[in-house]
Amino acid sequence: MTQSWQFWALLSASFAALTAIFAKIGVGSVNSDLATLVRTGVILLVAAGIVAVTGQWQRPTEISGRAWLFLTLSGVATGASWLAYFRALKLGDAARVAPLDKLSIVLVALFGVLFLGEKLSLVNWLGVGLIAAGALLLAVF
Template sequence: MNSAFASWQFWALLSAAFAALTAIFAKVGVENVNSDFATLIRTAIILAVLGVIIAATRQFQPLGNISVKTWGFLTLSGLATGASWLCYFRALKLGNAAQVAPIDKLSVVLVAVFAVVFLGERLSGANWLGVVLIAAGAVLIGYKA
């Protein structure tokens, strides 16, 4: 396998690019439809695409082999994702994509804080400076003068 495809940095950058496209496509997509219904359509499409990927790559796992702890945390993650998407689409319906998306990306700051508090991860001084700069940048971009 190519080393780029095995790199978390490659996949994280690809994720950022797709997230940016998500904001643009969603802003246009929610223009003439209820934001919650738009989220339902988006979710159905994601489920269908993932179903095809799992089937094509034969990655399906027996559901009984998944631990209760894993089920619990994946359920919580799914609920948080759903809530995030509902809020994001509502914000896009009401605001400009160029302002909504940066505020949404304050999640990066919250992930860093939550990872330290709940997961016991450690961040260096340079890491914390980056967190502060991301927060400041998101607020500055999201601010409508």
């Protein structure tokens, strides 16, 4: 079961749901940018601990320039996403912010097709459309 991508994706979704709830409570009396900094520091410590304990460290010189570039871009995008997400949570209800944030699923599908050459079936596109409609219904109405 732990070798299945579905297991890890559902675990990720569960933690993401808890993230929204915990963040909404935590950001109540704190500036949203500072809250993001605190969260980032915790993530850095946890990730460093996991890499150290599991022996997954590798020398930075073993990582290709292309990997460095795209991991850096991913980090910048993640940081921007977190800053925007915490600001949205500061201003809005978690039950409305989180679904709108999940429009990222729709964007990943579109970007995957446009930039990575991935292919989606008609049924897949129907699912993407339903996710978009559901997110908008939750967030707007």
